[in-house]
Amino acid sequence: MLEFEKVAVLGFGTMGAGIAQLAAQGGCAVTVLETDQARVEAGTSAIGAFLADGIRRGKVTPEQRSDILARVKGTTAIADLADTQLVIEAVTERRDVKRALLEEVAGTVAPQAVIVTNTSALSVSDLATAVPRPERFAGLHFFNPAPLMKVIEVVRAVQTDPALPGRLADFARALGKEPVLVKDRPGFLINRLLMPYLNDVIQAYDDELATAEDIDTALKLGLGYKQGPLELLDMIGLDVHEHATRSAYDATLDPAFAPPPLLQAMVAAGTLGNKSGAGFRSQENAK
């Protein structure tokens, strides 16, 4: 049972496209808002390519692919969001950008429409103050790639109506995901646990505990992790991790979140992981 059948996604980047696809797969009619037509087309073709890959791997049929794509409409006009029941914000991780857009969208959708943010680094309670009636605001934190990852964090802001997290959890289940209810604290739950571990690994690698490959191998074989921490960082993007852990550090002054000097240096040098072709393991993995 889908409480929210008309869903808007703000932003058609990697996360926005993944969330739009997931909601459309779950049967929602999805409208994705972007700033220009080129970005709308890029996002649409990203979903198309993701689903084409699913066909190759036998996970999706061609009919399902066209049904899903038919349920996703891109737009650059905010007025197209007027009858939306649930708005999922997934634009760039900048407070000013998110707040301005949320305020504008809140003025367009119905007063009872639910608005959520997919932020991973900002305070949901702070973003909630950008919309009138902030009790209808919460966080819905998807992991990348959204269509594949099993877990969605449902974030209760200070202002959130106590009934809303349960409704969002039902929505997550209807999309086939496992909702985890979390507090609005830096990093919520998963990143709160993951960031100190990744920082710790980066520092130990800088301190020459072992090679990058041996650190990854030890944790994969010793603990059964699918990915070693340094491969994971290359996949996430060193700049993305640096931004997230710095935000958590700024919010808590907890040294566990402080970006290690090597991470800062690599980001400054443009060594960002897989996307830049060089990272902790990327060079070694490049054939």
Added chain:
Amino acid sequence: MISATKTVAVLGAGTMGSGIAIVATRAGHRTLLYDLTEEQVDRGLATVRAFLDKSVRLGRLSAEQGAAASAGISGTTDLKDLSGCDVVIEAVYEDLAVKKALFGELDEIVPETAVFQTNTSTLSVTAIASGSRRPERVVGTHYCNPAPLMKLVEVADGRHTADWAHSATEEYLRSVGKAVVVTKDRPGFIVNRFLIPWENNCIQALEAGLGTRESIDAAVTGALGHPMGPFRLLDIVGLDIHQQVATRLYEQLREPRFFPPPMVERMVAAGDLGRKTGRGFYTYDDTRLFGS
């Protein structure tokens, strides 16, 4: 697979020692299992043979391989029987004085060319090696539990370890089919160095009400792809063992993230040690581990 058949002695017939002895004999090395009493040795040998029998039943070893591995191992309570050893692997109780004394005694017995490997998880390889007058032949080799099933061995040289001893150790570990990672003589090597603060952090998140044991376990397995959530894992490891390892690492590193959170002390005080006592973070009807 076997580069050369060696004579391997394993000191300590407990869980780790028996497991390491299985690894040695299964690879075709002549294996000697040592402990202080006949009873301990016999129990260790029984563990080894039971494991080998089960491997044959499960089809992991042929009947001939199982019989050869079983025939290739013997026990002793006399250190003098180690005189012909090429490799000595120490896996006794995690006590520095005991480990040092053993290596000191063995100096007189085993040939100068034999390599000494110590399976410590929390002590310094350098400190253990100082018990031998030839610390250059001592190498740290940290196996994961259960040793016969886990491929990983962390290898760490002490301050005085010689290149020949390190090479001989890597060669031996490859001959028994292990995956070797090379690290330094630092507390916790790689795996425990990162696992202990991770587990402590998860326990703190639970204490802080950031989630429930179920939601944190589900989030970690679902979002990070770990095979098991932190609380299921702690229940298997045992809260007392976690407390012991964490405390030893903290004592050496003095970094608060290694220190076990108060909840651990409360659980240990209450006897809620995990699966082995039927209650830890979760409760269990069946207290057996690994289907043993």
